Amino acid sequence: MGLDNDWCVLTPQARKLACGFALFFKPLGESSSPGGLSEVIMDKDWKRFTDFLVREGIDRIAHTDKTYLAHLIAVYKDMEAAGCSQELCRAGMFHSIYGTERFQGFKLPLERRPEVRDLIGQRAEWLAYLNCAMDRPAFDRALEKGQEPFLYVDRITKEEIKLSAKDFDESLISSLVMRST
Secondary structure, eight states: OOHHHHGGGOOHHHHHHHHHHTTTOOOTTSOOSTTGGGSOOOOTTHHHHHHHHHHTTGGGSEETTEEHHHHHHHHHHHHHHTTOOHHHHHHHHTTTTTOOSSOOSOOOOGGGHHHHHHHHOHHHHHHHHHHHHBOHHHHHHHHHHOSSSEEEEBTTTOOEEEEOHHHHHHHHHHHHHHHHO
């Protein structure tokens, strides 16, 4: 499913937010942050996030044509530039912290979820976990359905989860930005 198809079925709230991303989409591997990484990020805890990621060695892991850390920063900045909440930007920055179906270059053990939750906040960690645990075919079926209940399969636990429209929309927005950065 391409980006054009993905956001056709969003709820009105998510469609409004996703439209802002259309200005920032670039081919995969190119930074889409206006002005590059030198722009100031307003989150007061920004240094704690990057310090944590660097301690984990993420700055030494390759990801597309840059480092994994540069990718995570670009995702945060794209979401911030598009007007996403601080909570959603934080989730975007940590969107693959536990590994995903497609990216296994780094996986923080799930036993460390409380540590990440304390660092970025409960809801941001929940949204980041959803992206990591996403079973893409189940997510795509929920996207095609386009209405609640949004059933999500956790690829790690194999449990089926019912997502609210807000959780589903924010998971989709995070996924769209992650794919474009």
